[in-house]
Amino acid sequence: MTTTQPVNPVEVARIALKRLSERGLPPTPENYAQFYNAIVTIKSPETKNNAELQNAWQILVKLDDAVSDAHETTTELVEALVAGGERMSGSLDALQDAKQAHESRSMSVEEAHTALESLLNELIDSTNDIHSTVSTSTADLRSIRDAVKHIEQDLAFNRKMLEQDALTGALNRQGFDHVLATEVKRAQRHNSKLAVVMFDLDDFKLINDRHGHLTGDQVLIHVTNLAKAVLRESDVLVRYGGEEFLLLLPETDVHGAQYVVDRLRTVAHRTPFLHKNQRIDVNFSTGIAALKAEENGRALVLRADEAMYRAKHSGRGRVEVAE
Numbered sequence: 001m002t003t004t005q006p007v008n009p010v011e012v013a014r015i016a017l018k019r020l021s022e023r024g025l026p027p028t029p030e031n032y033a034q035f036y037n038a039i040v041t042i043k044s045p046e047t048k049n050n051a052e053l054q055n056a057w058q059i060l061v062k063l064d065d066a067v068s069d070a071h072e073t074t075t076e077l078v079e080a081l082v083a084g085g086e087r088m089s090g091s092l093d094a095l096q097d098a099k100q101a102h103e104s105r106s107m108s109v110e111e112a113h114t115a116l117e118s119l120l121n122e123l124i125d126s127t128n129d130i131h132s133t134v135s136t137s138t139a140d141l142r143s144i145r146d147a148v149k150h151i152e153q154d155l156a157f158n159r160k161m162l163e164q165d166a167l168t169g170a171l172n173r174q175g176f177d178h179v180l181a182t183e184v185k186r187a188q189r190h191n192s193k194l195a196v197v198m199f200d201l202d203d204f205k206l207i208n209d210r211h212g213h214l215t216g217d218q219v220l221i222h223v224t225n226l227a228k229a230v231l232r233e234s235d236v237l238v239r240y241g242g243e244e245f246l247l248l249l250p251e252t253d254v255h256g257a258q259y260v261v262d263r264l265r266t267v268a269h270r271t272p273f274l275h276k277n278q279r280i281d282v283n284f285s286t287g288i289a290a291l292k293a294e295e296n297g298r299a300l301v302l303r304a305d306e307a308m309y310r311a312k313h314s315g316r317g318r319v320e321v322a323e
């Protein structure tokens with residue numbers, strides 16, 4: 001069994017205070033507790049406050065599980081009924097053979113013959129009934145299975161929508177929770193590497209102030225597209241906060257993560273965002289952390305966040321690697 005390291009409460013407290021000050025919120029006990037809990041559970045406080053979205057997501061996950069169980073069960077039932085139908089049709093043939101054999105041997109004993117014939121007829125009738133029921137049920141179950149398959153596809157689509165950031169289409173924190181747990185488990189099971197990169201755009205407020213919020217939005221979409229261009233299929237891009245992104249990189253160590261960050265930086269330099277023919281350069285501060293043995297996802301993300309915080313405060317535009 002895998003044991004997990006507890007998250008350092010001092011570290012969480014420091015990040016909670018930082019988040020409060022970034023959002024210009026007073027460090028009241030209520031605000032502090034909300035952000036502290038949000039960081040510990042890696043959930044965005046904004047999302048946690050949205051009770052409807054939370055409930056919808058939970059129902060969706062349950063429905064998703066239930067539908068997938070139902071799909072499995074109906075598939076098994078269809079298989080069982082098909083096999084049962086085949087067996088019954090076999091026994092019908094056998095009964096008919098037996099009837100014929102008996103007829104040929106007992107032609108002289110008329111009462112016995114009549115009794116046996118009516119019994120056999122009854123058996124044939126009832127078996128026929130069962131056979132036709134099985135045929136109908138099989139057809140019904142097949143259409144139920146098809147309907148369930150469609151519901152599954154709809155649910156998967158809705159779930160994807162709920163787990164996506166509306167502006168950029170990157171995964172949001174809710175979706176990230178799911179993926180993080182899965183990837184950490186997978187890395188630990190296979191003893192493989194897993195890296196987290198956190199990057200925060202530098203002086204993004206200036207872009208909003210100079211060019212307007214809508215242009216700021218376009219820059220965030222631009223950065224998302226640049227990141228997608230340098231990532232592998234199996235990598236995960238998350239919009240972690242306003243102008244803060246996270247990359248989850250399976251099968252990747254610190255050096256691989258550094259390579260990805262360098263590529264992103266090069267691509268961002270070569271492909272600047274253009275606004276009214278004016279180049280808007282985007283720089284970012286980056287923290288990298290690689291999964292340690294028996295570490296949990298929250299601790300991994302907190303170390304990357306801490307490294308990014310150091311990069312930001314050592315002059316911006318830098319990369320720091322967590323110990």
Ligand SMILES: Nc1nc2c(ncn2[C@@H]2O[C@H](COP(=O)(O)OP(=O)(O)OP(=O)(O)O)[C@@H](O)[C@H]2O)c(=O)[nH]1
Binds near residue numbers: 201204242
């Ligand atoms: N356009 C736009 N701006 C956003 C969005 N989310 C957050 N922001 C802005 O991002 C800015 C973040 O400002 P700060 O936290 O001061 O960070 P910064 O200006 O990037 O400075 P440093 O991180 O310290 O380098 C704020 O102006 C937010 O309003 C968004 O979805 N769209």
